[in-house]
Amino acid sequence: MTTQPLATEQPLLSVRNLKIRIQMDNGVMNAVDGVDFEIQKGKTLGLVGESGCGKSLTSRSLISLNPKECETSGSIHYRPSDSEGEKGIDILSLEPNGKAIRSIRGRRISMIFQEPMTAFSPMYTIGNQIMEAIRIHRTKDKKEAKQIALQMLSKVGISDEEKRFDQYPHEFSGGMRQRAMISMALSCNPELLIADEPTTALDVTIQAQVLELMRSLQQEFGMSILLVTHDLGIIAQMCDEVAVMYLGKIVEQAPVKELFRNPKHPYTKGLMRSMPRLGGGKEKRLESIEGSVPMAIDMPPMCSFYERCKDRIEGVCNASAVPITSISEDHTVRCFLYSEPEGGESP
C-alpha cells in the first residue's frame, strides 16, 4: 500500500454538475445529467455502468472529444501539477479544437479506447502513429521521437520492437494492439489516463496481462487513471474509488472496499448480485434486475431506476428528483431510502 499524503492535496481534476444533452428526433436526451466527481493524483477512479448510462460520454468530455450534437454544460476543472498556485483550467470553456485543448489532449490527458483496431489508422505503421503524438508534444526531432517510441514499445512488453515499429495494425493481435495503444497514450507522460473499456475486446488471459501492465505503469509514472468499464471484477482489482452510473447520473460513489462491503443503492446491489462469479454453481439461480434500461428522453424529475427497483416507494421515488445523501464521509448515494426523515416521510 502507498502512504496517503496526497489526500489533503487538491484533486487533479474535478467535474461539477456535468450535463450533456443531445437533441433527438423525439425529444431531448439527457445523456449525462448532473455528474460530479473528482480524480485524485496518482489514484484510479472507476466508472461503472451498463451500456447507455453515459459513462463513455462523460469520459470523452474530459478531453472535449464529444461530437457537435452534444450540448455540454457544467465545469471540468483541471489543475496541472506543475502550475503551482495557478487556478487551473476549465476544460469546457476551451474552444473544442483550439490550441489550448490540443496541448492538453494526448499530452497531459490521454485516452485508450475499447477497440484498438478502429482506434489505429490502418494506413500508417504503428511506429508512425506512436511517433506522431511524440513529435507534436515532445520533440520535433524525428530520430529522438523514434527512440522514445521504441522505448515505450519495449516498456509495454512488445518484444522485437524494431520490427514491430514498422508493422501495420493488422499485423498485430488484439492484445498487442492494446499494448501499442497504451504505449502511444503514455508516450507523453500524461497526468491522467482515461481508459474506456480497455480490455473488453480481449481474452481473459490477455486481459490479465494488460491490467497488470496498466497497474505497473501507473506506479512507475504516478499518473491518475479514469477507468470506464462494465465489469465489477476489473473495478475490484484496479480502482481506489468507484462511481456507479445509471442513466446519466451517478447513483453511488464510494471507495472501492466500502462499495463492495456495503453497497447501498438498489441498482448497485442488483448489479453485484446479478454478476455470475466463480464459486457459484448451476443450482444457484442468478438474481437479475427486472426490465431493461429505459431511454433517457424527456425524463420527468424522479428516480430513473424507479421502474426496475425492488424497494421503490410509490409517491416518493416517482414524485421528485432524488437528492444525494451521505452515508459516511466519502460514501454518497442517490436514493430516497437513505435520505433524511423529512425526505422519506413527506416528499
Add this chain to the structure above:
Amino acid sequence: MTKAMLDVVGLNKEFQVKPKSAKLFAKPTKVQVLSDISFELYEGETLSIVGESGCGKTTLGRCLVKGIPATTGQVIYRTEEEERVDFLKLKGKEAKRLRRDIQMIFQDPYSSLSPRMSVFDIISEPLVANFKLSRSEVEERVKDIAEKAGLNASYLRRYPHAFSGGQRQRIAIARALIMKPRLIVCDEAVSALDVSIQAQIINLLKDLQEQFKITYLFISHDLSIVQNISDRVAVMHLGRIVELAPTKALFAGPKHPYTEALMSAVPQPDPEADHSRIILDGEVPNPAHPPSGCHFHPRCAYRTEKCELQSPELREIADGHSVACHYAEQLNLRGVRHD
C-alpha cells in the same frame, strides 16, 4: 448417468489458407483447426466449451450442426426413436428432419436477426419451412413460444430494430425453441449483453431446459458464466480438448495448467480477495504453426523437456475427469474456492 445423445468421434477440421507471401498459383497450406475432438453429450445436460479466441470452439459448434463440413470424423446422433445415425453423413430429407432437433443461438443479436422481417416472421419461419400448418395454428404456436421466451406477444408485429439487445436475444431463443429442439448450440449467447440482462437470459435458458428437457452445448469464453450454467465443462486450447470434467470437479481441482491459468485470470468482484494471479506470458500461438509436443508448453509454468517432444493424450484420471497433460497426477493446481 443418462444416455449419450451426441457422440462425437475423432472430429477433425482443416482450413485451407494461402500464406501472405505466397505466389499466385501456390498451393494453399492447411491449418488444423480441430484435431481429434471426441466427447459425449448426455441427454438433458449442459456441456460448456471454453477457451480463448482462436481455440476452435466456434468451429466446433458449427461443425456439429453441419454449418460447415468437418474434414473427418463422426457426429453420432441418437434420435428420439433410439436410432443412431451419423449426422454428418446424412443428406437431403433425413438431414433436414434431424436439423429440426438441433438449433443454434448466436452471439450477436444485432446481426443474427434479419432487419427486414417482423419478429413474428422471424420466429415462425422455421415452422413454415418445415410443416404445413394453417395460419391460426402458426400464430398460436408463435405466441405461445414468444411468451415462454419472455416476449410481449403484442410486440410481435414490430421489427428487430425496435428491440434492445436482451429482447433480441429472447427473439433468437424463441426462434430456436419453436421447432421443439432436443439440442441447442449456444455460441456465446450472452456475451454481448449487459450484466443485469445477462443474468435474465441465463435464468431463462435454465428455466427452458427444465421445462422442455433441452440439451445445451454452451460455447463461451467466460468462466464465471460457464460455472453458473453447465453440468460439465470442456476446456479447449488450439483445436484440442485439454480438459473435460464435471463443473464442480473442474473448478475445485483443475488438472491442466491451462485451466488453472484461465481461472486465475478471471477478475473477482471482491477488492479484498487475493489478487495474486498466474499471468501467462505471450499469446495463443498461431494454429498454422503450432508448437511441438504439447501445444501449451511455451506458456506453461510447469513444462519439462518431455512436453516439448511428446504430445499428451486426453486420458481419464478420475471418474468423468479427462486431462491431456503428462503431469496431471503430480501437479497440485489451484482451483476456485466454493461458497
